Amino acid sequence: MTTTVTTSGPDVVPAHAWKVLAVSAAGVFVVFLDATVVNIAFPALSADFPDVSRAGLSWVLNAYAVVFGALLVTSGRLADARGRKRVFQAGLVVFALASALCGLAPTVPALVAARALQAVGAALLVPASLALLLPEFPVTKRATAVGLWGAVGAVAAATGPTLGALLVDGPGWRWVFLVNLPFCAVAVVAGQRVLRESTGSVPDGARPDVLGVALVTAVFGLLSLGIVQGPSWGWGSLRVVGAFVAAAVVAPLLVVRALRHPSPVLPVRLFERASFSLATAGTLLFGAAFFATILCNVLFLTGVWHYSVLRTAVAVLPSPLLAAVTAPFAGRLADRYGFRVVIVPGALSMVAGLLVLATLTGAHPAYVTHFLPGSVLIGLAIGSAFSTLGAASAQALPPQQFAAGSAVNATARQLGAVLGVAVLVAVLGEPGPADALAAFHRSWSVVAVAAAGCAVVCLGLTRPPATPAAGGRDPR
Numbered sequence: 001m002t003t004t005v006t007t008s009g010p011d012v013v014p015a016h017a018w019k020v021l022a023v024s025a026a027g028v029f030v031v032f033l034d035a036t037v038v039n040i041a042f043p044a045l046s047a048d049f050p051d052v053s054r055a056g057l058s059w060v061l062n063a064y065a066v067v068f069g070a071l072l073v074t075s076g077r078l079a080d081a082r083g084r085k086r087v088f089q090a091g092l093v094v095f096a097l098a099s100a101l102c103g104l105a106p107t108v109p110a111l112v113a114a115r116a117l118q119a120v121g122a123a124l125l126v127p128a129s130l131a132l133l134l135p136e137f138p139v140t141k142r143a144t145a146v147g148l149w150g151a152v153g154a155v156a157a158a159t160g161p162t163l164g165a166l167l168v169d170g171p172g173w174r175w176v177f178l179v180n181l182p183f184c185a186v187a188v189v190a191g192q193r194v195l196r197e198s199t200g201s202v203p204d205g206a207r208p209d210v211l212g213v214a215l216v217t218a219v220f221g222l223l224s225l226g227i228v229q230g231p232s233w234g235w236g237s238l239r240v241v242g243a244f245v246a247a248a249v250v251a252p253l254l255v256v257r258a259l260r261h262p263s264p265v266l267p268v269r270l271f272e273r274a275s276f277s278l279a280t281a282g283t284l285l286f287g288a289a290f291f292a293t294i295l296c297n298v299l300f301l302t303g304v305w306h307y308s309v310l311r312t313a314v315a316v317l318p319s320p321l322l323a324a325v326t327a328p329f330a331g332r333l334a335d336r337y338g339f340r341v342v343i344v345p346g347a348l349s350m351v352a353g354l355l356v357l358a359t360l361t362g363a364h365p366a367y368v369t370h371f372l373p374g375s376v377l378i379g380l381a382i383g384s385a386f387s388t389l390g391a392a393s394a395q396a397l398p399p400q401q402f403a404a405g406s407a408v409n410a411t412a413r414q415l416g417a418v419l420g421v422a423v424l425v426a427v428l429g430e431p432g433p434a435d436a437l438a439a440f441h442r443s444w445s446v447v448a449v450a451a452a453g454c455a456v457v458c459l460g461l462t463r464p465p466a467t468p469a470a471g472g473r474d475p476r
Helices: 015-037 039-048 054-082 084-104 108-136 139-169 180-194 210-233 238-260 268-272 274-303 309-315 318-337 340-360 367-394 399-428 436-460
Strands: none
Touching: 015 039, 015 084, 015 108, 015 139, 015 180, 015 274, 039 054, 039 139, 039 274, 039 309, 054 084, 054 108, 054 210, 054 399, 084 108, 084 180, 084 399, 108 139, 108 367, 108 399, 139 274, 139 309, 139 318, 139 367, 210 238, 210 399, 238 268, 268 274, 268 399, 274 309, 274 340, 274 367, 274 399, 274 436, 309 367, 318 340, 318 367, 340 367, 340 436, 367 399, 367 436, 399 436
């Protein structure tokens, strides 16, 4: 039976809530794993499809990024309106089916199409997963819960290169996609038994915001397309500039539509809440630093120190392991002392780790003394800042907009990811052997600026509320 969510209840966390956390986190795990695991398979794809240009192969990555970024907000609103469990389960099924099609794809066009379908599934399940989790925990414990949920995603993304290397060196690149199937299957079965259906309230007589769906998809799709294709098409090219101009033209129409419609796709009035706006901006900045760092570290170890793919995978493993250990404590600290005292030091730890890499690493391998210290600081940052930013955003969400509001934060994270990687590619360039070390030092320093920006923005965050957000008023 579908019910409208309420958030009242004691501060004691029921056992069922932890089961919901496990199921929702399993869904997020496959999505974030897929965000980075495919990168490591790129050389193997090039070898299997030698007649396809690098630009053509890049759409295996880009199709996923563009479609995922374009559909998150719409999917969040759909989950609130039609049922979060229903949308979450549908997302898992679509993601699993698309993963199987990716693993069996005979051609690059078929693989790109399957990756786009995979992104549809990912967009369906990510906002719904957090919306299913939030009502299960009392407000005073939500930072811990959302922190653990976010930590699973961060660890999945950070371990993507490690798992990808093991699969590519073992059964082959197709298993980079097929490995998703058992995770999805377990999550679907467990979700059917554990998850409870819920929806957000919809104003009486409100019709679906079809025009809003088109506008929000266009804005975020065009932004993602321009950012993703900037390095290859050229930032000054007609196609990239045209994508950004079109997004800039459509964005005001989207805002006006969201302000006037009784049940808008984009909950734009949530940005009137300072905690939501600051956490969303912080998520974008930290997401840019996080995903750029993962790629930069892998490229440095393989390109400058000439580590094998498998050795590189092991070398980057300390960061996600530390993140997994740190996240539960970070969530508890945020519940007790507030988000700012966790996120700001975490973001500054990311800055410190990146500057250590930018100043200590040399042309010759010195892993323990030069690379590992930076990795440790970055791992602590991921476990504290990345996992807690989602909780800081969620604290402002009214029950009827759990999924839609979570989708906005997820969109910020995704835009940050594509922006961070695009900036990294532009700053790093294609240096020769003599210039490679300086190029990586410069890249780490630039990425550190984004992490520092996150620290500055999140200085304005406050403690979580002692009581639930009012659920009776829709703060569009």
